[in-house]
Amino acid sequence: MRRALVAAKSNVEVWHNGCVLSEGMASMPAPSPPPPLESSLGYHGAVSAFKRRLIEATLHQVSGNRTHAARVLGLQRTYLLRLIRELGVAAPPPPTRRRQLV
Numbered sequence: 001m002r003r004a005l006v007a008a009k010s011n012v013e014v015w016h017n018g019c020v021l022s023e024g025m026a027s028m029p030a031p032s033p034p035p036p037l038e039s040s041l042g043y044h045g046a047v048s049a050f051k052r053r054l055i056e057a058t059l060h061q062v063s064g065n066r067t068h069a070a071r072v073l074g075l076q077r078t079y080l081l082r083l084i085r086e087l088g089v090a091a092p093p094p095p096t097r098r099r100q101l102v
Contacts, residue, residue, distance in 0.1 A: 052087045055080070064092035 041049065055069070062068040070080040084091050 048087055051083065052089055055083060055087065055089045056091065059089070059091050066091070 055073070058069045058072050059066070062072060066080060066084070067077050070077040073080065075083075083089070
């Protein structure tokens with residue numbers, strides 16, 4: 001897993017597993033546009049917004065598979081599910097499991 005922070009003047013880009021997660025040149029389409037950062041957002045609001053974008057981008061990358069997203073992010077699956085609920089993440093529905101009839 002590779003992570004990098006690239007800062008250029010006023011633009012900061014955060015890369016996670018080859019995807020740009022912040023404003024700027026996106027290497028993959030974002031599931032929803034990030035909200036504009038306001039000065040009244042504050043530290044905790046900015047951290048929550050970043051977590052939300054990171055989780056949304058990772059879920060998009062793994063086609064909504066929450067177990068795989070938790071692995072990629074290095075989180076327990078149950079903690080990721082709690083974050084999705086608490087942060088109001090716009091998560092795609094999990095993939096349906098097909099059972100083979102024998």
